[in-house]
Amino acid sequence: MQKIDLRSDTVTHPTPEMRAAMAQAEVGDDGYGEDPSIRCLEERAADLLGKESALFIPTGTFGNQLALFTHCDRGDEVILEDNCHIVANEMGAAGVVSGVQLRTIASENGLMSPAEICSRIRRVGGLHSPRTGLICLENVHSLGEVLPLEYMEEVYALAGRYGIPVHLDGARLFNAALALKTEPQEIACFADTVMFCLSKGLCAPVGSLLAGSASFIESARRKRQIMGGGMRQAGVLAAPGLIALERMRDRLNEDHENARLLESLLSEISQVYLKRHNIPANIVFFRVPEDVVPAAILVRELHKRGIIINPPQNSWYRLVTHYGISADNIRCVASGIAELIAKYNQQIMEE
Numbered sequence: 453m454q455k456i457d458l459r460s461d462t463v464t465h466p467t468p469e470m471r472a473a474m475a476q477a478e479v480g481d482d483g484y485g486e487d488p489s490i491r492c493l494e495e496r497a498a499d500l501l502g503k504e505s506a507l508f509i510p511t512g513t514f515g516n517q518l519a520l521f522t523h524c525d526r527g528d529e530v531i532l533e534d535n536c537h538i539v540a541n542e543m544g545a546a547g548v549v550s551g552v553q554l555r556t557i558a559s560e561n562g563l564m565s566p567a568e569i570c571s572r573i574r575r576v577g578g579l580h581s582p583r584t585g586l587i588c589l590e591n592v593h594s595l596g597e598v599l600p601l602e603y604m605e606e607v608y609a610l611a612g613r614y615g616i617p618v619h620l621d622g623a624r625l626f627n628a629a630l631a632l633k634t635e636p637q638e639i640a641c642f643a644d645t646v647m648f649c650l651s652k653g654l655c656a657p658v659g660s661l662l663a664g665s666a667s668f669i670e671s672a673r674r675k676r677q678i679m680g681g682g683m684r685q686a687g688v689l690a691a692p693g694l695i696a697l698e699r700m701r702d703r704l705n706e707d708h709e710n711a712r713l714l715e716s717l718l719s720e721i722s723q724v725y726l727k728r729h730n731i732p733a734n735i736v737f738f739r740v741p742e743d744v745v746p747a748a749i750l751v752r753e754l755h756k757r758g759i760i761i762n763p764p765q766n767s768w769y770r771l772v773t774h775y776g777i778s779a780d781n782i783r784c785v786a787s788g789i790a791e792l793i794a795k796y797n798q799q800i801m802e803e
């Protein structure tokens with residue numbers, strides 16, 4: 453049975469072209485700056501984002517934490533959205549690695565209100581208040597939302613007025629660029645530093661990049677070493693990353709179309725509730741009330757049909773479309789959910 457795995461776009465496998473590139477990659481010791489494949493990837497990434505420099509790092513989490521570590525001093529405060537990856541999914545690393553304090557702002561959709569950001573910025577010096585060291589944005593946000601350019605511009609200008617840098621978690625930066633019908637540098641220009649991942653929708657097996665000014669990246673390179681992230685002949689990982697950048701960006705629209713197809717099919721099923729309509733990227737949230745089909749049963753029964761999804765969080769299921777998932781697969785998922793709901797409605801009526 454073919455598996456339809458919608459847990460995340462992180463489940464994508466490297467393409468045959470990537471595997472061939474790994475086998476043939478030119479490598480050297482990156483500790484001496486001698487790996488040509490890594491240098492090439494870093495230059496291309498910086499160029500694509502309109503930044504002076506970029507650094508190859510093992511994961512997105514590593515990149516975000518390295519950004520915090522490089523921008524901030526211990527005891528600084530970082531302003532960020534309550535549901536973002538750094539807060540919700542990085543194991544509290546900000547306290548462990550950088551010793552910073554996270555000052556979160558709750559939101560419905562990932563967009564912190566600029567007025568609330570402003571109210572969190574600490575302006576008074578003295579011996580008691582921490583210093584606001586950084587503001588973080590996330591685009592595409594984990595809640596599936598795409599932050600509009602005007603919003604990013606407003607936050608960046610606000611931060612600039614107080615001399616506070618902005619870091620962008622752009623794990624899915626190219627999905628955001630596609631959704632906004634713009635180029636990645638048009639988003640990246642509203643942040644001092646940007647992390648993006650090669651290993652999600654772009655299908656590379658490993659790797660992320662952190663981009664920023666030449667002096668920031670020079671300092672991040674030293675901090676990367678402190679975090680144990682200095683790699684040697686990692687050109688074997690950079691080579692598929694280059695293919696991810698050059699060849700896989702252009703097909704992300706298929707994933708967005710499939711997410712919209714899923715949205716439209718789910719919206720036709722009664723007792724399925726979508727968190728939002730007009731899905732902008734590749735992440736779809738929906739809810740099936742527990743008294744319609746209990747989550748444990750829905751997940752297990754779909755699994756029996758080869759459809760793999762995560763259990764809901766706060767009662768929302770989160771499905772992510774990606775390379776290898778076709779429109780037919782999406783139809784199969786929607787019909788599987790519809791059949792299970794019909795079956796359980798029938799059972800309840802018979803009881």
Ligand SMILES: Cc1ncc(COP(=O)(O)O)c(C=O)c1O
Pocket residue numbers: 462510511512513514516537538590592593594621623624649651660
């Ligand atoms: C928005 C966001 N940021 C950061 C990350 C971390 O990436 P990694 O899994 O490579 O650490 C993820 C991973 O899914 C993510 O969704």
